[in-house]
Amino acid sequence: MSQKKQLKLGAFLPGSGHHVAAWRHPNAQADGGLNFQHYKQLAQTAERGKFDMLFLADGLAVWDRGQGREAFSRSGQFSVHFEPLTLLSALSVVTEHIGLVATASTTYDEPFHLARKFASLDYLSGGRAGWNVVTSSAEAAAKNFSREEHLEHSLRYERAREFLEVASKLWDSWQDDAFLHDKESGIYFDPDKLHVPNHKGKYFSVRGPLNVARPIQGYPVIVQAGSSEAGQDLAAQTAEAIFTAQQTLAEAQAFYSSVKGRLSKYGRSPEHLKIMPGVFPVIGRTEEEAKQKYQELQDFIHPSVGLGLLSGLVGGHDLSKYPLDGPLPDLPDTNAGKSRLQLITDLARRENLTIRQLYLWIAGARGHRTILGTPEQIADQLEDWFINDGADGFNIMPPWLPGGLDEFVDLVIPELQRRGLFRTEYEGRTLRENLGLPRPVNQFTKVASSELAGALR
Amino acid sequence: MSQKKQLKLGAFLPGSGHHVAAWRHPNAQADGGLNFQHYKQLAQTAERGKFDMLFLADGLAVWDRGQGREAFSRSGQFSVHFEPLTLLSALSVVTEHIGLVATASTTYDEPFHLARKFASLDYLSGGRAGWNVVTSSAEAAAKNFSREEHLEHSLRYERAREFLEVASKLWDSWQDDAFLHDKESGIYFDPDKLHVPNHKGKYFSVRGPLNVARPIQGYPVIVQAGSSEAGQDLAAQTAEAIFTAQQTLAEAQAFYSSVKGRLSKYGRSPEHLKIMPGVFPVIGRTEEEAKQKYQELQDFIHPSVGLGLLSGLVGGHDLSKYPLDGPLPDLPDTNAGKSRLQLITDLARRENLTIRQLYLWIAGARGHRTILGTPEQIADQLEDWFINDGADGFNIMPPWLPGGLDEFVDLVIPELQRRGLFRTEYEGRTLRENLGLPRPVNQFTKVASSELAGALR
DSSP states (O other): OOOOOSOEEEEEOOTTOSSTTGGGSTTSOTTGGGOHHHHHHHHHHHHHTTOSEEEEOOOSSOSOOSOOHHHHHHSGGGTSOOOHHHHHHHHHHTOSSOEEEEEEESSSSOHHHHHHHHHHHHHHTTSOEEEEEEOOOOHHHHHTTTOSSOOOHHHHHHHHHHHHHHHHHHHTSBOTTOEEEETTTTEEEOGGGBOOOOEEOSSOEEOOOOSSOOOTTSSOEEEEOOOSHHHHHHHHHHOSEEEEOOOSHHHHHHHHHHHHHHSGGGTOOGGGSEEEEEEEEEEOSSHHHHHHHHHHHHTTOOHHHHHHHHHHHTTSOOOTTSOTTSBOOOOOOOSSOHHHHHHHHHHHHHHTOBHHHHHHHHHHHTTSEEEEEOHHHHHHHHHHHHHTTSOSEEEEOOSSTTHHHHHIIIIIHHHHHHTTOSOSSOOSSSHHHHHTOOOOOOTTTHHHHHHHHHHHO | OOOOOSOEEEEEOOTTOSSTTGGGSTTSOTTGGGOHHHHHHHHHHHHHTTOSEEEEOOOSSOSOOSOOHHHHHHSGGGTSOOOHHHHHHHHHHTOSSOEEEEEEESSSSOHHHHHHHHHHHHHHTTSOEEEEEEOOOOHHHHHHTTOSSOOOHHHHHHHHHHHHHHHHHHHTSBOTTOEEEETTTTEEEOGGGBOOOOEEOSSOEEOOOOSSOOOTTSSOEEEEOOOSHHHHHHHHHHOSEEEEOOOSHHHHHHHHHHHHHTSGGGTOOGGGSEEEEEEEEEEOSSHHHHHHHHHHHHHTOOHHHHHHHHHHHTTSOOOTTSOTTSBOOOOOOOSSOHHHHHHHHHHHHHHTOBHHHHHHHHHHHTTSEEEEEOHHHHHHHHHHHHHTTSOSEEEEOOSSTTHHHHHIIIIIHHHHHHTTOSOSSOOSSSHHHHHTOOOOOOTTTHHHHHHHHHHHO
């Protein structure tokens, strides 16, 4: 593996922050999900901090996990928010360097639509678009798209793989230099440099070509978040960054080597897939202050919210019928995300937590790694995972916004920079360049290129 | 009908302009379709001119009408361009007043996706979103969405009607004042003000609610462009502005009264649907100069392009087998747009045009009304249609961009303002307010409101 020099950072920014009660923080933007001025400020702060990318999650249904009317009305901060592609398009205008990564689902959309929108965002942003490819784990989404049932887990991944294949063909419809714009001769494009994909597969028949030129980055940067076997495999084949939830260095290392080990099967180099666990940092001048700040947020959690949150994360099982101060029962898999149920069950067993303790533990980072401490302590922990092959970087999940991001940028980033672990200036113009990823070769010209190489040899 | 005071104006802005050879104009932005700085300039120019809205057309396939390789490569200015919703989201940041109207098709998308994206744009823009609802007339789109055949014309309209019904229910999921953001009590929204649509119909089953709050405008402004019987009927039921192609005042008046006459059937007032024919203005200091400028553009048209364009507009019939200098033959309907074939056939018969003359006639405005003249002459013609019930306003289609828009804003708008026919300042904050359209009442509160009204009487 080539030497890793500097870590990569994403800023994962839900409207009011990641903590389930974030919006109640006195300085949190309670209506942040639909407040553009707020997001403009966040994006510019993240860019000031030289973050590689701004990351937006997404879901295709209101965050109603059957947690009951009261819990629902109290945890509504996740219920309404901007649609990511429209928001990032707007943010592209008020930023210059930071990557813009939107989550979009392959289960409820069409390759032509998504390939096109991400290509359009790539042009709007001058080559800063990224796509977090998800297959949707919520059953509720199916009911918003005229389907009775959510597609079964393995079929979702099969569909996702073909979806990405079609998208890549669409992005390759036009060669990079297809457009001549030659006013004199009147030739707008060179027809030899147009390739009609004509894809026919199990899930999709898409003729193409795409009605956007080849993206500035070739393809937008492909991000994934699935940690199941199927998810890891799809990532090894197609992803360039993985956002993942890991609680301990040992788990992180196991995941890291499992995913990196799959890359050679697809002829890919390990450094072309960046593994970025989520981190939920609570920053204080002292460790004690950090703990106090965390406790302040925890105190905002109403019990109905905590229980509702936990039920949602374990696949919709109703936990209210079990004693709050008893252990988490064994729960069967559902057709929702598998890896998260396993992660949470492992956590409860390892730390010997009651249901109440578990929801309080999870409420903040919702399954991600929580770090409480001084900027130095946080930098220590990030460095530890980074140099010990647990991570190539991190997706930073501020507890509340905007303050949690301000603190990270003002206090932790400078510490990482002092240690030489993080950039002080952007290296390139595009997200791909900043992440150190190769620009993909057009698949329709590969044959011709290798023939040419042969002829030149 | 209430007195009409001032006309409404849309700026219809394809990348390089409307003329089929616009991109070859020496000062045209040949790569305009994917050039954000260009669009930023256009949007700000249109806003300086106090246009009601910026209008973007759209198609779900590359503009390849089977016109042959040469014509295709010469008319590529329409082949690649930004996706409208992403572009308008970006433009929302660099404008303050102008409405932002994106075309999107109900035939190849899902109500949840589109309702959501337009709601998101409405929040990004502070209440300036509009949706030009189309059913897609291109067979080519079907092949990009895994369908063998394009949905038949009447079924497309049936689907569109239900699509809009679902979208309106989704927009009404949350009452305007549903979100309390009450940090003290911890209640984020009032659950009594959430209404789950639970729509079940012929084409769609959509549970909802939408994961965006009720749009600032209630609903985005609904625009339509269909002129067929089915199109007029759908417009009378649901549209608030119609973009239409009319060549003569008599035709425009017939269309105007036909559409306005349908409104009472749906309990709507005639002034709540603005009829806006397209106008392709070529502006000169003298009439002679305008004619010269038009001829310059016409001279850029390669015969293969003209013929290809015409073939596309008459539903894909191959016209190359007929003599170029002979008459247009009688052509049968296809499953593409009906109204345009009729329009073009009527034009050819009325003006006794050969195929070549016809494509030259049509190349500029592609079926829309061409006006050549001085700013005063153009204002005369707009005023004539406006005061004689042929139009409530116009969708201005600059021959080439950016210059064609600059000239209209600098020369024609001041003339319209001098005559009291056009605003000198925006009247309201939202597109709906500037167009003089009512803000829709939430359908889920109508009963309650009328009960309340009854109780107060």
